[in-house]
Amino acid sequence: MRLFKFLGVGALAILPALTHAAGFGIGFGVNPAYRATVTPLKDGTYQVVTHGSSAAIAYWCGIGDFAIRTLGVPTTQRIYVSKAYEKQTRTVQFSLTPPEGGDTSKSYSITVSRVGENMSASGARSHCFDNIMDFDF
Secondary structure, eight states, rough: OOHHHHHHHHHHHHHHHHHHTTTTTOOSSOOSEEEEEEEEESSSEEEEEEEEEHHHHHHHHHHHHHIIIIIOOOOOOOEEEEEEEEEEEHHHHHHESSSTTOOOOOOOOOOSSSTEEEEEEEHHHGGGGSSOOOOOO
16 A cells, blocks of 8 residues: 555656646746747848747737847837748748838737738747647637
């Protein structure tokens, strides 16, 4: 009986490490859940490439985190989709100014397939810590 108690306590002690290694569990905000590479372009836009996921929240996470931590923009700064998702290259381009001809009205959508779609920098960055599977429904 003692052996079972010892094994049970040991399993509970290493369970958090195992869930982290397997890629699931509760995120504590230490590292963003999605990996993205942001490249500044010459025209003042930023190209985002995600690694491992092409969900819209991965792109918003990448640009939101980059804008706040690297560019130092205020958390209320709006970020706009300036070139929609391209399936061939798996990239999205964002800008800090509204694109010409795009619908920039505020919405609850998190899509990256419409030029002009936008959200605040803090709203975009908040998707870094979503701990759910997003199938872009």
